[in-house]
Amino acid sequence: MNTDNNPFDPTRKLKSSPVPVLFIPFKNDEEKCDYCGIKYSKTLMFEQKYCKNCLFWYVQYITGNNTYLDAHINTNNSQCIKHKATRNNFNTTIIQEWCEYCSEILYFTQVLTKNSNCLHIYNAECEICNYKNRSDYQASSGWVESTLNKKFIPTLYLPWWDSCNQCIVCYKEFKYIHQESKSYCQKWCSRCFIIYTGCRYCLTTNIIFGIADQSQCKKCKRISFIRIDITDIRSGNCIIDELLDFLEPTKFYGSICIRNPIRSPYEVYSFIRNKPPTKGIVWIPYSQVTNLKKIAEGGFSIIYKATWGRTDVAVKKLRDSQNISKHFLNELRSFYQCYDYNFNVIGCHGITQDPITKEYMLILNYAEGGNLHDYLQKYFINLRWNDKLCILNGISYGLRNIHNNNFIHRDIHSGNMLLSSQQWKIGDLGLSQPANNTLSNNEIYGVIPYIAPEIFK
Template sequence: MPVLFIPFKNGEKKCNYCGNEYSETINFKQKYCKNCLFLYIKNSENATGNNTYLDVRIKYTQCIEHDIDRSSTNIQEWCKLCSEILCFRQVTPNISSFNNLNPNLIITGFEFYDYLNYNLSFGIVKSILTKKSIPILYLSWWANYDECIICHQELEYINENPTNITKIQSDCRKWCSHCYMIYTGCRYCLTTNVIFGIIDQTQYDFIISTKLNYDKFYEIAIYNSVFGNLIPHSQIKYLKKIAEGGFSIIYKATWSNGVYNTDVAIKKLHDSRNISKDFLNELKLLYQCNQCNNKIIERVIITCYGITQDPITKEYMLVMDYANGGNLHDYLQKNFINITWKKKINILWEIINGLQHIHDNNIIHRDFHSGNILLSYQLEDEEGKVIQNWKIGDLGLSQLVNDNLSNNEVYG
């Protein structure tokens, strides 16, 4: 039998099922609905084979039905005339009340530290979207947090397609839009799974409809099938602004994903709080340029690792390769007289390869100039020979060959 009288977010004021205001337990200020609690007890008394386990502490005061003053763990002994809930041991306490308690407190016959005596475990699942392994934390309690346990951002309910989900399930899923962590609760056993990523299409559909509010799902699906990476903004550390144009600002940053630190370029489009057609267009074209598994692609086109969102400004950004050598225009300005013909031919050869690959995918760059040809890296081998890697970037104005072009637009 599902436990409907306890919210999945302790900060809520009214019950999602009957609309009554929530009451609070004496200890830990845990929210619960008395009306739905009465219904739960009544239904559980009449139910057969009810194996619901509810770990609760009840305080009794003297009344016409009871001549006792003790605590109990049996919810069936509830009396609406004299019973008060001390706490639900399977439910996370209100943080403020939890922190203010005396560590030596004895709560009606059991030690305070016994409250924490629940196990947790973890496992690994494979995302059907990204084909990557995603960790899941299995909590043996009802985690009714209002904030993310990692970044402390407010959690939001995942209100998935109501035609495919029951009322009992509708308030058992919440997520952090900052870390992309998903919290899924079970109202039958009062346990919670914390999923460190998006593992199925249902979750992805929700995030797309909520955060990327745009009607062309096809472009989003293309992005997801290749990158499959909504990068938590907390993993990005900004270092400096390196360029600014009419459409975007480029930052150098470090991406720390817990395994390694990588220098990346963050491309923030102006006024990108709402996903624009131009933003989706660039994602789609990056997909087409990266869909082939040929390793040469990684050498000639700037790679996009995924997207992220600033939790304060709500602006979306592309997380891309960082070209530490700058662009070709600046490189020629500084080094032109020292560049040999052989090196010039090598640079031209890499540019041709990149442009050929773009054209092979039926894409017109439309903003092809020396400022968008980037030196990804430059190093010396053991013999002192300088090795360079030039890539083509900024597909923001690019377009498919068969798309309609305005007569007044210049492209090439």
Template sequence: MSQEIGKIEYCPEGHSSNDFFSSYYQNIIRFQKCSLCTREHFMQEFKTWSSGNAEIDEIIRESQIVCMNEKLQWIPYDNFQNIKHVADGGHGSVYSAEIDRIIKSNWNFIRQDWEYDIIRKVALKEIKDSGYDIFEFLKVIKAFNIYDIYDEIKITSYYGISRNPSTQNYIIIMELFDDDLHNFLTMNFRDLRWEPKIEILASIACGLESIHTKNLVHCDLHSGNLLLNYGYYSDMGINLGLCKLENDLNLNSDDENDSIYGSIPYIPPEVLRGRGNKGNEFTEEGNIYSFGGIMYEIVTAQQPFADQAHDTYLMIDICNGVRPKVPDLMLNWIPEWYLDLMYRCWSDNPSERPTSFEIWNLFYEIYQKRLVNIVDNNVMQQLKIADENQKNTSKSQEQELFSYSCKLHSQSCYISRYIKTLRGLHDLLEEIKSGKSSDPNLLKPNESTILSKPIDEIRSQTEK
């Protein structure tokens, strides 16, 4: 039964469809559910649970009061079954887990009972880094949920918070995807043509534009934070783990050391340089620089600067205008306009980079034309030729290209970490160059180098 225009609906508790749930939405009464009843029943249960932290409790409860659909919830750890390790990241570890009738969706006023989201598996991100601001993260998620825009943009869904009783670490409960973009590209690079590539890029740009329209920026945008399901390239999610309000963006966790957090190849030069002239701050333009790195990976299956040590010397090179080079063997697979756009994203001058809307509009238009096989301009013609060139590549050339994409320097690092900016190292630069001081940004022997799966494992899976 749908709610007819002009007809006022009432629930058994006396709420009407003319009532307002919030300043954004009217109350919805249909299918034996009432938004205001659902809120009231969430509120009645406030005293039945606690995360053990008053601030986290307050954010979860406020989410259940102000968000129409996507509400954060406290879910005890013993509700999860078959917990399996998936990957390690900069702030902690990710696990998959099974659940059943745990995530409440709406109160059914006829049955007088909860209805639950039909979700069988979730991802559990256990936060092991004491420096991670989980309160800031929850505020970002609540801001997204207020507008209930998950169906419109490519953002990972977040269900709530739990806590590991063994470690006492808090856990973010989120949507489970098949893989991250980096692993997907590595395993499918040989067979990936331009239609799915454009679909993936359009999805990422759509999510990025949606983040920017809410005055948020992503402070750790790279292929490991872009999640997708196999066979559904537009079904992507951007991990919001390090999104922040643009007017509250100071990533400097230590004023004396002038440090930032991220993976060097994806960090824009203005942030690598450090404080001053908006240094140490991510911006929308900085996200576009990171998007350029994602564009590079999609056409090479290689993360930027994978064949180099990720150290202070690389940071200096990036700030001096050095950018990743596309192998000559791959150039005829890539349209010229695509390379031009990628290098615009990498411009040293943030004001010369395209906007997320411009990028999304371009890739969406191209994707729509590809669906109906329209080749009406130079952009579409170049794409057609690039696909034909890739299709006609010999097996030996493919093997050579794949061998290139599997190269990884022993001191490259794609797990985000704390890095000292050039400004913070100003007094030490000469000593580092002379060898008198060690480079604090050089990967340490006990540090991981890639986002999740070992490259040998990925290679063996691809070659089966």
């Protein structure tokens, strides 16, 4: 449950609706209403979708002059069979005055539409709705308990309705959580572990940066229960799950708590999107990994090219890893410590397990350009000095990143230098160690031509 008990109303000038607002979609790419099946209409500005049929019934159910929605309505200047006179130049923000025959909705101030690439319509100085300067819309933050590790995770309470289809961080399509009640809407990103819950009585949204089992509307205090099948994000192995809890991607959002209220959607989503790329490593169900094709084989592992979702990935199967080995856990920790989007180390998406052999597998970024050894065999005679310097520059950045994280790679050779997205990066961190570790039993690892001579003394 929420640990922030301070009273706070995200939409001060609005009342919670007595009945759920069903005419605005939670999934903006749908063409037909999820409740009545009729095709959505669009507002004149911003093309926000809404269902006229469900809006008609909503207006019939509510009474009085309370303001439940921040809607901007005018007339289409036509003769109306419901009104005796034409309502020329008529405009209102009271949804009860909407007429199915002569009214047009300009826009809903509370509704954020489309996807994360369309946030520019809600810029910091919106001239249309003056959103930036409206003190009656305020975001706040708090903490809820994670169902994975019982630690507290950050939550944002937003005064608008989020109907975006994609994760603002990684652009992956949201998964929608089925709810028996029509009053609550939930979606989540299975890659970033970010949950969005919407309250249809208040048109507000909570963003939870982690896995939780419930969410409470900041305005009306209604609680919705979140039912995510955690078997898809847990391995069932206590050692790996404990490590995954530590590597959870959302732990980097602990600084998201807001001291000063943020009122613009643009500000909020820019803050989330402009955070450093999440370094989290997650459990990936084996069923999500398809089209495996063997491309290489080494002493400890077999490498496959595969597809995860719509992304090409490299799958590294560790031999005889049914029982968790120190090499497996070591490589996982090393990827986590050393990976940075901008610093030339191959990234790791997560872990999976072959259901037949029970061997564990790492899901890595796919290096479509291959390794440096093969690259030089093929292109060396055509390389210019600038090309060679570019290769050395990428490798140097990768090594610097590893060393800045107090790690030593211990297996550097041309087969572990990979070309990915036109950048040279370092891979295979399975033998890397913290710089202050001492080797037991005089262990020597690596490819002999690349090992420093003094190591053999």
